[in-house]
Amino acid sequence: MATVEERAESGGRGVSEAMLRGFFREMLLIRRFEEKVEDRFRAGELPGFLHVAIGQEATATGVCAALAREDVIASTHRAHGHAIAKGTPVERIMAELYGKVEGCSKGYGGSMHLYDVEVGNLGANAVVGGGLPGIVGAALAFKMRGEKRVAVAFFGDGATNTGTFHESMNLAQLWTVPAIFVLENNGWAESTPASQQLPLPVEELGKRAAAYGMKLIEADGQDVEAVYLATLAAREHALAGKGPVLLHLRTHRLTGHFVGDPQVYRDKDELKEERETKDPIRLLGARLEIGEDEFSTIDGELTAEVEAAVEFAKAGTDPKPEDALKYVYA
Amino acid sequence: MPELTYREAVRDALGKALREDDSVFIMGEDIAEMGGSMAVTQGLLDEFGPTRVRNTPISEMAIVGSGIGAAIQGMRPIVEIMYEDFLTISMEQLVNQAAKHRTMSGGQISVPLTIRTQGGAGWSPGAQHAQQLEAWFVHVPGLKVVFASTPEDARGLLWSAIYDDNPTVFFEHRTLYSIKGEVSDELQPIPLGKARIHREGSDVTVVATGRLVHESLQAAEEAEKDGISVEVVDPRTLLPLDEQTIVESVKKTARCVTAHEAVTRGGFGAELAAVIQHAAFDWLDAPIERVGAAFAPLAFAPGMEQWAVPHADDVLEAIRRTVARG
Ligand SMILES: Cc1ncc(C[n+]2csc(CCOP(=O)(O)OP(=O)(O)O)c2C)c(N)n1
Ligand SMILES: [Mg+2]
Numbered sequence: 001m002a003t004v005e006e007r008a009e010s011g012g013r014g015v016s017e018a019m020l021r022g023f024f025r026e027m028l029l030i031r032r033f034e035e036k037v038e039d040r041f042r043a044g045e046l047p048g049f050l051h052v053a054i055g056q057e058a059t060a061t062g063v064c065a066a067l068a069r070e071d072v073i074a075s076t077h078r079a080h081g082h083a084i085a086k087g088t089p090v091e092r093i094m095a096e097l098y099g100k101v102e103g104c105s106k107g108y109g110g111s112m113h114l115y116d117v118e119v120g121n122l123g124a125n126a127v128v129g130g131g132l133p134g135i136v137g138a139a140l141a142f143k144m145r146g147e148k149r150v151a152v153a154f155f156g157d158g159a160t161n162t163g164t165f166h167e168s169m170n171l172a173q174l175w176t177v178p179a180i181f182v183l184e185n186n187g188w189a190e191s192t193p194a195s196q197q198l199p200l201p202v203e204e205l206g207k208r209a210a211a212y213g214m215k216l217i218e219a220d221g222q223d224v225e226a227v228y229l230a231t232l233a234a235r236e237h238a239l240a241g242k243g244p245v246l247l248h249l250r251t252h253r254l255t256g257h258f259v260g261d262p263q264v265y266r267d268k269d270e271l272k273e274e275r276e277t278k279d280p281i282r283l284l285g286a287r288l289e290i291g292e293d294e295f296s297t298i299d300g301e302l303t304a305e306v307e308a309a310v311e312f313a314k315a316g317t318d319p320k321p322e323d324a325l326k327y328v329y330a
Numbered sequence: 331m332p333e334l335t336y337r338e339a340v341r342d343a344l345g346k347a348l349r350e351d352d353s354v355f356i357m358g359e360d361i362a363e364m365g366g367s368m369a370v371t372q373g374l375l376d377e378f379g380p381t382r383v384r385n386t387p388i389s390e391m392a393i394v395g396s397g398i399g400a401a402i403q404g405m406r407p408i409v410e411i412m413y414e415d416f417l418t419i420s421m422e423q424l425v426n427q428a429a430k431h432r433t434m435s436g437g438q439i440s441v442p443l444t445i446r447t448q449g450g451a452g453w454s455p456g457a458q459h460a461q462q463l464e465a466w467f468v469h470v471p472g473l474k475v476v477f478a479s480t481p482e483d484a485r486g487l488l489w490s491a492i493y494d495d496n497p498t499v500f501f502e503h504r505t506l507y508s509i510k511g512e513v514s515d516e517l518q519p520i521p522l523g524k525a526r527i528h529r530e531g532s533d534v535t536v537v538a539t540g541r542l543v544h545e546s547l548q549a550a551e552e553a554e555k556d557g558i559s560v561e562v563v564d565p566r567t568l569l570p571l572d573e574q575t576i577v578e579s580v581k582k583t584a585r586c587v588t589a590h591e592a593v594t595r596g597g598f599g600a601e602l603a604a605v606i607q608h609a610a611f612d613w614l615d616a617p618i619e620r621v622g623a624a625f626a627p628l629a630f631a632p633g634m635e636q637w638a639v640p641h642a643d644d645v646l647e648a649i650r651r652t653v654a655r656g
Contacts, residue, residue, distance in 0.1 A: 072403075103436070104436075105434060105435055105436040105438075106436025106437065107436065108433050108434055108435070108436040108437075109434045109435065109436065113434040113435075115434065115435035115436070115438055115439065116438075117435065117438040117439060122399075122402060122439070123431065123434065123435055123439070125427075127422060127426050127427075130422065130423075130426060130427055131427075132395070133391055133392045133394070133395020133396050133398065133399065133423060133427075134395050134396070134398045134399030134402065134427060135399055136392060136395070136396040136399060137395065137396030137397055137398055137399020137400035137401070137402075137403070137407070138399040138400065138402065138403050139399075140396055140399070140400050141399070141400040141403035141404070141405045142403070144355070144381060144400075144405070151399070163391055164391050164392065164395065164422075164423075167387075167389035167391050167392035167395075168392050168395070168396075170387060170389065170392070171386070171387060171389055171392045171396060174387060175384075326437065327432050327433045327435075327436060327437040328432065328433055328471050328472055329432070329472070329474075329496050330432060330440035330441075330442075330495035330496050
């Protein structure tokens with residue numbers, strides 16, 4: 001989290017250039033990580049079902065940067081960025097994707113169940129909407145014990161149609177718990193566009209907060225600085241005891257729903273245009289005037305970091321098959 | 331020894347846990363001022379206040395789900411689902427979340443959550459307020475399942491459920507709330523996974539749960555008059571199951587009847603029969619008989635309801651059938 005000093009001395013909208021450069025680096029790390037995931041999946045090395053969040057890096061980075069280590073998150077099927085941004089080293093995430101004991105869930109979770117309790121990642125969820133009620137409960141525990149912590153649920157626009165979303169929003173507001181509901185609105189639920197799954201225009205999805213009397217904060221999800229500042233505001237609101245916040249971030253999925261998705265349902269020209277105009281990393285790079293040389297230096301370092309993660313993962317330990325029974329009960 | 335009703339016994343365990351441990355709190359629909367639809371939590375609001383005795387909206391997913399979240403943060407929430415029929419609404423949170431967090435996290439997380447609920451026929455509520463769904467949960471690794479049939483068991487088992495570090499579904503039977511039973515002066519925790527032999531016998535073992543424990547004890551009295559000696563065993567915890575006590579009993583008697591109020595098809599009796607036949611095949615002198623409800627949504631009219639669910643005479647007939655096999 002930014003210190004007060006950092007925020008005070010920074011220009012523009014309130015974030016120092018150094019911090020923005022840090023964001024840039026982390027977002028590019030997430031991008032390179034996920035590209036590598038796609039690549040290794042195609043090579044047949046990665047088992048399972050994988051979803052990348054290419055185009056949505058700014059929401060992961062911006063939100064998690066505004067959180068304290070002791071704040072907790074629940075993530076979704078599109079989990080790699082959240083996990084990296086909350087602080088799990090990439091090699092432990094990669095090892096998880098390879099099903100190794102060194103993985104962040106020791107090989108029991110996989111891409112859709114990345115956990116790292118030490119850094120406050122309470123787990124990614126493969127059931128759309130599945131993580132939301134737990135976040136209300138975590139926030140309730142913080143409130144009951146007087147701890148200055150927030151609990152944060154990530155979810156997509158599609159998840160706002162589930163019962164758990166509505167029950168969780170309602171309960172969180174009723175009990176004014178310090179929860180932040182982070183709506184990563186990419187306008188798609190798999191192949192189904194907003195127009196076929198949302199009764200509101202996609203840009204207006206935040207209106208759902210009003211039904212619960214909940215505070216709504218909105219930001220451009222492609223602008224990491226805006227996301228970061230919006231999250232700080234949401235956190236402040238929640239910690240002041242004013243109740244939960246719906247943090248509505250409009251974002252763009254610049255790739256398929258899952259790795260290998262041919263996207264037959266998507267207009268190719270539109271996608272191409274979105275890639276050119278909505279890429280949060282490009283947008284930030286332009287703002288920071290990161291030139292080609294500087295970019296390739298950073299990129300080289302991150303690519304090497306990801307490559308090392310792959311090597312680490314491949315050299316990892318396969319769990320003993322019979323250890324499948326090891327963690328069923330506490 | 332003091333006497334408590336089953337209802338008071340449950341309340342006693344809740345009160346003691348709330349009193350001794352700040353991490354314990356209870357929540358559910360109408361559990362505060364009203365004391366729950368079965369009056370189990372009456373008085374707890376007055377003693378512990380609304381922060382720890384929480385009325386919730388009608389949100390079964392969020393009740394169980396927020397219980398999970400609080401449990402992961404080190405609380406010991408006890409949530410009440412008003413009728414076990416409504417557990418079906420919270421199923422996703424129970425089955426996919428509560429039961430699986432520990433494994434999916436590679437052991438990083440535990441979920442010390444207790445889910446209390448109740449059900450059972452005998453008061454003509456119709457098909458959506460009297461089901462017995464305990465067998466559904468026995469099929470889910472990661473959950474524990476308890477079904478208490480007496481005041482002493484209810485109190486001691488609930489205590490153990492609360493202090494177990496796993497999500498535990500605790501079934502109470504509606505028609506048992508008013509029964510009285512002797513209890514020890516001080517709450518005695520009863521370990522999960524330990525069956526109770528209610529009555530020793532040498533000719534037939536009846537393995538019964540919930541209300542059918544009482545029906546089976548009555549059937550055993552009747553059978554005794556015909557010179558049939560019946561042993562009645564209540565597993566009390568369905569998951570994990572005390573296979574040893576049950577199998578040893580059947581090895582002694584060589585005959586077995588399972589009895590529960592839930593429908594027979596796919597019921598817990600099926601699991602018991604499978605366990606027993608495998609472990610005691612060479613000891614069995616007769617096929618295992620299963621007693622349970624008729625396979626139909628529970629009808630409303632009292633005559634139909636009573637016909638559909640099993641009673642002591644159904645257990646008695648089953649006992650006689652096993653004995654008749656020679
Ligand atoms: C309860 C449930 N229903 C359906 C699915 C299959 N599914 C996985 S992701 C997804 C779309 C989710 O859309 P959204 O919440 O907007 O998240 P996004 O994929 O856009 O990040 C669906 C339907 C699921 N995993 N869980
Ligand atoms: Mg979406």
